[in-house]
Amino acid sequence: MRVSVTTSVLIGLMASVALRPSAAAAAEKTKFEFWYGLSGDLGERVQDACKKFNESQSEFEIVCTSQNGYDTTLQNTIAAYRAKKQPAITQIYDAGTLDMMLSGAFVPAKKLMADNGYTIDWNNYFGGIANYYATAKGELNSFPFNSSTAMFYYNVDAFQKAGIDFKPDTWEQVEEAARKLKTAGYECPLAFNFDTWPLMEQFSAIHNQPLATKANGYNGLDAELVVNKTKFVDHVKFLKKMADEKLFVVKTKQLGMDIVPAFTSQTCQMIQTSIADHGTIGKTLPEGVKWEVAMLPVWKGTERQNSLVGGASLWVLAGRPEAEYKGAAAFLNYLATPEMAEWWSTVTGYIPVTKTGFDAMKANGFYEKAPYKGRELALQSLSFTPTSENTRGIRLGGFTQIRKEFATALEAIFMQNADVQAELDQTVERGNAVLRRFEKTYAGQTLN
Amino acid sequence: MDKRAAFRSWWLPSLFALPQIILILLFFYWPAVAVLRWAFTLEPPFGGAAEFVGFANFQEVFADPLYWNSVGVSLAFALCGTLATIFVGLVLALAVDRQLPGSAPFRFLYILPYAIAGPAAGMAFRFILSPERGLMASVNAAFPDFWNPAKYGSHALILVIVVFAWKWAGYTFIFLLAGLQSVPRSLIEAAAMDGCGPIRRAVDIQIPLLAPTLFFLLVIMMTEGFVGADTYGIVARTTDGGPNHGTDVMVYRIVEEAFRGLNYSGASAQSLVLIGLIMIFTFIQFRFIERQVHYK
Numbered sequence: 001m002r003v004s005v006t007t008s009v010l011i012g013l014m015a016s017v018a019l020r021p022s023a024a025a026a027a028e029k030t031k032f033e034f035w036y037g038l039s040g041d042l043g044e045r046v047q048d049a050c051k052k053f054n055e056s057q058s059e060f061e062i063v064c065t066s067q068n069g070y071d072t073t074l075q076n077t078i079a080a081y082r083a084k085k086q087p088a089i090t091q092i093y094d095a096g097t098l099d100m101m102l103s104g105a106f107v108p109a110k111k112l113m114a115d116n117g118y119t120i121d122w123n124n125y126f127g128g129i130a131n132y133y134a135t136a137k138g139e140l141n142s143f144p145f146n147s148s149t150a151m152f153y154y155n156v157d158a159f160q161k162a163g164i165d166f167k168p169d170t171w172e173q174v175e176e177a178a179r180k181l182k183t184a185g186y187e188c189p190l191a192f193n194f195d196t197w198p199l200m201e202q203f204s205a206i207h208n209q210p211l212a213t214k215a216n217g218y219n220g221l222d223a224e225l226v227v228n229k230t231k232f233v234d235h236v237k238f239l240k241k242m243a244d245e246k247l248f249v250v251k252t253k254q255l256g257m258d259i260v261p262a263f264t265s266q267t268c269q270m271i272q273t274s275i276a277d278h279g280t281i282g283k284t285l286p287e288g289v290k291w292e293v294a295m296l297p298v299w300k301g302t303e304r305q306n307s308l309v310g311g312a313s314l315w316v317l318a319g320r321p322e323a324e325y326k327g328a329a330a331f332l333n334y335l336a337t338p339e340m341a342e343w344w345s346t347v348t349g350y351i352p353v354t355k356t357g358f359d360a361m362k363a364n365g366f367y368e369k370a371p372y373k374g375r376e377l378a379l380q381s382l383s384f385t386p387t388s389e390n391t392r393g394i395r396l397g398g399f400t401q402i403r404k405e406f407a408t409a410l411e412a413i414f415m416q417n418a419d420v421q422a423e424l425d426q427t428v429e430r431g432n433a434v435l436r437r438f439e440k441t442y443a444g445q446t447l448n
Numbered sequence: 449m450d451k452r453a454a455f456r457s458w459w460l461p462s463l464f465a466l467p468q469i470i471l472i473l474l475f476f477y478w479p480a481v482a483v484l485r486w487a488f489t490l491e492p493p494f495g496g497a498a499e500f501v502g503f504a505n506f507q508e509v510f511a512d513p514l515y516w517n518s519v520g521v522s523l524a525f526a527l528c529g530t531l532a533t534i535f536v537g538l539v540l541a542l543a544v545d546r547q548l549p550g551s552a553p554f555r556f557l558y559i560l561p562y563a564i565a566g567p568a569a570g571m572a573f574r575f576i577l578s579p580e581r582g583l584m585a586s587v588n589a590a591f592p593d594f595w596n597p598a599k600y601g602s603h604a605l606i607l608v609i610v611v612f613a614w615k616w617a618g619y620t621f622i623f624l625l626a627g628l629q630s631v632p633r634s635l636i637e638a639a640a641m642d643g644c645g646p647i648r649r650a651v652d653i654q655i656p657l658l659a660p661t662l663f664f665l666l667v668i669m670m671t672e673g674f675v676g677a678d679t680y681g682i683v684a685r686t687t688d689g690g691p692n693h694g695t696d697v698m699v700y701r702i703v704e705e706a707f708r709g710l711n712y713s714g715a716s717a718q719s720l721v722l723i724g725l726i727m728i729f730t731f732i733q734f735r736f737i738e739r740q741v742h743y744k
Binding site: 071074075078081082099102103104105250252253254255256257398400401404408411412415416418434437440441442443 | 490491492493494495496499508574575578579580581582585596597598599686687688690691692693704705707708709710711713714
């Protein structure tokens, strides 16, 4: 007997969901569930947040369960919702935002808080962060929770040894630094992998280039990818040239070492990765090694735009008893208090999502202390300019799959010498097919 | 003269069969019907109006050149993986069956890899055979790109086949050893007295007599290679289907499409095609190979 993998996994999920004890216990406290995708150290911090909330009041009890990964959280949420066993709150990553928005399976953030008598200053959220999760009118659907953006990390010690006396603000400078490092005997000046988030999405945003028409999908489901016609193509050609000269080096887990370990083992001297790695890098690099973090480089003569927010937000799911929404609102309100915002950012490395949270941390001198210094640059990068059509965010259906298509294209270009333009053209075509199918699946629905 | 034991009542055998029937209904028929419904409709992942689209999902699947690529990759993987697994299992079983001094612990040792989950084995081999950090790093230093599964699809395919064979060889080993033990000792001793060496005896006596077991393993391993959970786990943990779709086996594609792409309809259509393919292969195997395996 052979069961197709797809279905057996799905049924397994449904079964495991069905076996969960019912949340509606007879206790006087209202219990409700919260599913999150973070795991490991960050997952523990979420548990801490839940504990703090449970201790702060006696009316509600939140039960927090890790689903071990962003994509599994979305999958499990879907399976649970279909089986009507959904949690009250779930954490969904940036790429799943549009799937959630069109699902009709949630209670909009603004409505939830208004219904339960909380007044939230919605303008308190940083525009660059909130826009990703808001409707076209700017009303938040979900609560920004753990937010990050991509940054540029470099090894100051190596820079000094190679006689580099500037900060790499532009790609021209990065190239120059790479050449000097190479001359000074560093085998791997800059490491990169095929993660499209910094390479394509952030690059396009800070250079004010579109990924897709219709304001990256914000103005309609009929958006089409256009990255094969923007500065991104030249950028990939540049990366390819650098890779051929062995100044930029591919580091993936398939080759034996991904970029962050390559940086922390001092194998490579420059990388682009999330600000969320700031803590890990600081902890992993040997004591005494000097390193810095900077905003992502831009091409000379570019008017830098704000970068895109990454991470995840909290969605309140529809179809739960009214009492649970009271609890969910209380929990979300609790998370938004400046004290909690500060605590969360301190223990995780994620950036504060509200202006008051950021100001509180700045006032405390948090960003001047050694292990946290440089993290404020992430926020500076996110709010560098007001958002433009190209930097509000990405609202494309099936975006996880589109990302994978582009990662494969980069693999073909850098590992197998495929032609840059031809490969990107083909990938855009494949990506558009994903978008068209998504549009057909949600036929008749419009973005609000 | 049949000496089969028969039940007098109908309810007792039914009772014995019930757990299995429930399992099959729950984990095979129900999902199969769900897949069937999904394959012909287009439905948002969270539910809602499921629009009947006829064969559109299938047309989309068949029109995709990458789908045919994955069929080819799957075929290569299942065939090579099966042959490698059976060959290694057979060699090990023949060696242990000779009962040389000290061979007893190996009976047990060779089965151990089977107890390790596919993804775990995949993870381990990704490190062991990584081109820049693993065992082959020194060879690569002397001969650049001698072994680079991150660059060459063929190397990547070899990598996943090696992991698959490593894990499943223990399984074929058990069956083949059991099969070998039922080969009459007198035959082997007679051959030995006629001056046949171990290899000659294996080729002329033991392997022909093992044919039914080998056939059974062929069917099981081919199916495992095509749709086994391990196949997905190994590919996901080692190559992620890459480089550039080099190891994009059908199950990997289905799971990715369904759970990463949230395209349940397309994935269901692919599942149905896969089930169909398995049925065809199994039919061919029984129709053309099974007739020749019984020694008469």
